[in-house]
Amino acid sequence: MPNLLILAALPEEADALFPGTGTSDRAPIPLRRLTTHAHSLTIATCGLGKVNAALATGLLGADGDLILMTGTCGALGAAPGAYWIAEALQHDYGAAHPGAFRRYRAGDWPMGEAGAAHFAAMPDPGLGLPHARIASGDSFIACPDAAADLASLGATLVDMEVGAVAQAAARLGKPWAAIKAVTDDANDASGGDFQANLARAARAAAGQIERLVAMQ
Template identity: 75%
Template sequence: MAKILILAALPEEGDALFADAGVKDDSPFAVRRLTAHGHDLTIAISGLGKVNAALAAGMLGGDADLLLMSGTCGSLGAAPGAYWLAEAVQHDYGANEPGRFRRYRAGEWPIGEAGEAHFAAMPDPGLGLPHARIASGDSFVACPDAAADLKSLGATLVDMEVGAVAQVAARLGKPWAAIKAVTDEANGDSADDFHGNLARAAHSAGREIERLVAAI
């Protein structure tokens, strides 16, 4: 039996996970605890952004065997649907230099030669989902120019949390995985598209997370 922490940024994303199951507590992260597929699960709502995600992962993930994240994301050219996030990079961590911004792996010195900036997820157990690299940062991307810049990192998806959860997992020496589903195309229509597609995408990711838990 594994202890698994599952994080979601928004209540809509968390409620789509093992709906109506578990016992709630009064923590700041609206925690639900339940047993499913032979595993002890803790489901928590972190709140938006890297700081909230890292705080929740750090506070709740200490005794977990695995850190997961479920929810929604923007597309940087990826087709609609749910994705296994094989890699995560924090697009707003690095060094401002004359005429450019150089990305480094979050937590490492942003000085000198820049190496690979991404964190790698645990191996895919065979869910059959398309794989993607996600770029995470503390901004909602609703601009084609900004989206094009993020594509230069090899990312095809964008969000505000997964990269931070991946960094916490690396610091704690724990495996991590994330599944997110697309709500918008990181352009001028993104705000309306996000709200219009939030429930559908949250449930799409939630179903795949439930499949993942069953496969572990």
Template identity: 80%
Template structure:
């Protein structure tokens, strides 16, 4: 039996996973516990942003065999749908120099020549989803210029949590995976589009996470 921690930033994203099932537990993070396909699952609503995501991963993930994240994201030119997040980086970690911002792998010294800044997920077990690199940071991106800057990092999706979960998993020595579905295009319409598409996209990502759990 694998012990799997599934993180979701928002209640709507957490509730979309294995809906109306499990035993609820109060605490710093809303939790549901359930047994699915022979695995011991804990579904946690961690809250928005990198600090919340990393704190939940650290507090709840120490005894887990695998850290997963489900939820929603913005698109940086990517088509609508759900994605297997093969790589994650933190776009707001680095060093500010005159006229430029240099990105480094989160947690490493932001000095000298930067190497690859991303964290790699566990191997895809064959879900058939498109793969993507996601850029995470503590800001909701609703600006085409900011979105264009993130595409220069090789990212096609943007969110506020996965990069932090990936860093926490690396520090804990745990494998991680994430599946997210697009709500908006990281532009001036993103606020309204996010609200309009949240429930649909959350369930789309959750459906794929449920398929993943069944394959493990």
């Protein structure tokens, strides 16, 4: 039976996925385990940020056949809705030069010519969702200027975890995928918009992850 690890940063995001099913374990990372569609699922609430996401992936991902992430994100010009994350990068990994910050693929030596900075997800099995590149970093983006800088990297979404999950999955040699739904526009209204839209967006992403699990 294939083992799937599904990560969510927040309890609201994890609880929206196959709600009310499975058995729970609280330590050291909150988990819920269940069987569905002939798959063994571990749903982990990893916590916010890149370190938490990478730690959970490293601790739990070695036994997984596929590493998934569900949850919410900010938009960098993208329309509301759920997105298939085709590419992920870490926007705060690189080298600081006078007047510029040069991004590198996370884990690469941050000197010399920079190559492609992103990690590529597994092929889309045909969910029919729009594709996006997401920029991940350890900051909540609530500033139009910061959002414009990230958009210049070709990203249309921003979050705090997917890029780290992608890096950790690559180190483990595991395929990965993520589906994120928009809560806010990464501007000065983002704090309130995030809270107002969290439950709706979490469920939108979870519903698509449930479809993805059924297709595996």
